[in-house]
Amino acid sequence: MNPDAPGAQSASSVSYGLTIETHGLTKRFGRQVAVDGVDLAVPPGSVFGFLGPNGSGKTTTIRMLLGLASASAGTVNLLGMEMPGRFHEVLPRVGALVEGPAFYPFLSGVANLHRLDAATRHTVPATRRARVDRALDQVGLAHAANKRVHAYSLGMKQRLGIANALLSHRDLLVLDEPTNGLDPQGTREVRHLVRSLAQNGTTVFVSSHLLAEVDQMCTHAAIMSAGKLAAQGSLAELRRAGSARARLLTPDAAQARKVLAGLGLNCETGDVQPGGETLLAALAPAAGASSARIDGSPTARSGEILAEDIVAQLVAAGVRVRGFAVERESLEDRFVALTGEGFDVAQ
Amino acid sequence: MQSELKVLFGRRRTWALLLALAAIPILIAVAVRLSSGVPSGRGPAFLDRITQNGLFVAFTAMLVSVPLFLPLTVGVVAGDTIAGEASMGTLRYLLVAPAGRVRLLLVKYAAALAFCVVAPLTVALAGAAIGAALFPVGPVTLLSGDVIQPPEAAVRMLLIAAYMAVSLAGLSAIGLFLSTLTVVPVGAMAATVVISVVSQIADQLPQLEWLHPWLFSHYWLGFGDMLRQPVLWDSFGSNALLQAGYIAVFGALAYARFTTKDVLS
Structure with missing residues (x-):
């Protein structure tokens, strides 16, 4: 998906016309705060990834969005x-x-969908059969439609759940961990499905703890951590917010360090390789230095140092550059930086 | 609503409950048939009349099933209404559909009421059928001493079934409310049944006499008035009024609870 597509504006620039908008959304269970002052902004037409470790408040937030649980404070x-x-x-x-x-x-699967469709007065009974069949087709479950759900595998139930979400025309899909329990093929199908739905103008809000998934199908994302919203925006914005660093392979490490320091960049020593020493430069400009930062993109903003300028300076100083790469933080690095490392389930 | 009834009566468990109820008159009839005759004045009322008239199987069975079996099955159905959906997780999908909480509650209660109608009918019909099969059928002598013909006896039987359906409406409302309190359907079912038993015990204690007219089970055994000529409607009326009171109170409680409840299951 192209994040610059019409209707997928940067979240921060729009204060109205959002598909999902929450302000100060908070949920307390007794003394425990499960969701703490969340301001979500999901632009229309986006595929919005809602990321967070287990127990970070994603599902509770979704329950409040859908009115299943009441908010302790804030608006939806x-x-x-x-x-x-x-x-x-x-x-x-x-x-x-x-x-x-x-x-x-x-x-059976069909009977379940019929029942859920009949549960509301807002659907048209006359088209029910056709809509149920189409939804089952969309998730590839037509062959098992008449089996009792009792006999379904987890993946089949998951597909049936998605089919239920697709029963009518929807302007917004809220999918909580949609690829849970699906085989790799099913995961791919879900991704395709989400993309094609988004192309038809449906906004898709997907929660997940799988970064790769969000990376592959979303245009926007928000990251939850311990009940708070740690970051949100388009994927490009989120990646840009992370710092970049240069990896330099050179036999002239001492000289290179001097040059980098002259540019106001911090320097770490990496492993020694046959071709020389690896230097890892500049996660951020050195403290007290200008707001200079390395930027791998062809155009640098003011105060940023272009990668080619660094190389030029190094070469000019007689440093033999055997390898140079700008490494941008992956979404995963960003995720870990925002939510903390380790396996502890957030309290 | 249609879908709710389809789910309720399409379910094996509901059929098991109804079969269990139907088994009561069958058991009674077979036991009486196999024994050499019941000494009059022993066992449940009407039991000694069965050998002369098969229709009394139905009356006996209805009398026997009132204190426990009917409340038990109604407790299962009413206790399951909301808690059952919550424990399966389907409650959240019904609400997101959106079914509307008030509407869902009303539909659930209506389905429970439908079961209250079907359950005593099952006992009556099974009793009449097995009675007719194993014993002669003839004119029925009423409690008032009058004699009525079998077709009219059938009407009286339906009246009794209706009386019981009304009797169980209050208990259903209690079950519905209890069902909104928990996500464990068995808990709500058991609590409903226990309450019905406690109410009947309290109704037996003379020390609690002031309480008796307020107990929902107070008129449960009053259906004998349907077997008089002419029919005495007093107990039917007081019973209906009392049950309506219970429906209002526990319906309101269920409403208050369910419309503000966080559905987290």
Whole structure:
């Protein structure tokens, strides 16, 4: 997806017309704060990745968005309407998969979808059969449609859950961990599905703890950490916010260090290789130095140092440059930087 | 609503409950048939009349099932209404559909009421059928001493079933409320059944006499008035009024609880 496509403006530049907009959204369970002052801004037409480690408040946030749980504080607007006050106008236009699929195990897949579709007055019974069949087709479940859900595998239930979210035309899809339990093929299909839906103008809000997934299908993302929103924006913005560093391979390490220091850049020593020593330069400009930073993009903003300028300076100083690369922080580095390392489930 | 009834009555568990209820009159009829006759005045009322008239199987079975079996099955259905959906996780999808919380509650209660109608009917019909199969059918002598013909007896039987359906409506409302409190359906079911038993025990204690008219089970055994000529409607009326009160109170509690509840399951 092209993040600069119309309708996918940078979140920070728009204060209205957002598909999902929350202000100070907070949820307390007793003394524990599960979601703490979250200001989400999901632009229309985007595929919005909602990232965070387990227990960071993603699902609780989604429950509040959909009116399943009430907010302790703050407001929610979906499709420009206030939730949960106007749920009967909002929710028919929203398809959702919340915290895994859930069905009546004693009913068949088709019967389950019929029931959920019949649960609301906002659907047209006459087209129900056709819509259910189409949704089952879309998720590749047509062959198992008449089996009892009891006999479904986790992946099949997941597909059925997605089919349920696709029963009617939706302006917004909220998918909580949609690829959970899916085989690699199913994961690919979901990605394709999400892309094609987004191309038809549906805004897709996907929560995930899998970065690769978000990286591959989203245009925008938000990162949750311990109930707080750590960052949000287009993927390009998020990546740019992370720092970059240069990896330099040279036999003239001492000389190179001097040059880099002259540019106001910090320098670390990496491993020694047959071709010389590796220097890792400048996660950020040295303290007290100008706001200079390395930028790998062809155009540098004011105060930034172009990669080719660094190389030119090094060469001019007689440093033999055997390898030079600008390494931008991956989304994963960014994610870990924002949410902390380790396996501890956020409290 | 249609879909709710389809799910309720399409479910094996519901059929198991109804079969269990149907088994009561069958058990009674077979036991009486196999024994050499019941000494009059022993066992449940009407039992001694079965050998002369098969229709009394139905009356006996209805009488026997009132204190425990009917409340048990109604407790299972009513306790399952919301908690069952919550434990399966389907509650959140129904709400997101959106079903609307009030509407969902009303539909669920209506389905429970439908079961309250079907359950006593099952006992009555199974009783009449097995009774007719194993014993002669003839005119029925009423409690008032009058004699009515089998077709009219069938009408009386339906009246009794209706009386029981009304009797169980209050209990269903209690079950519905309890069901909004938990995500463990078995808990709500058990609590509902326990409450019905406690209410009946309290109704037996003379020390609690002031409380008796307020207990929802107070008129449960009053359906004998349907077997008089003419029919005495007093207990039917008081029962209906009392049950309506229970529906109002526990319906309001269920509403207050369910519309503000966080659905986290």
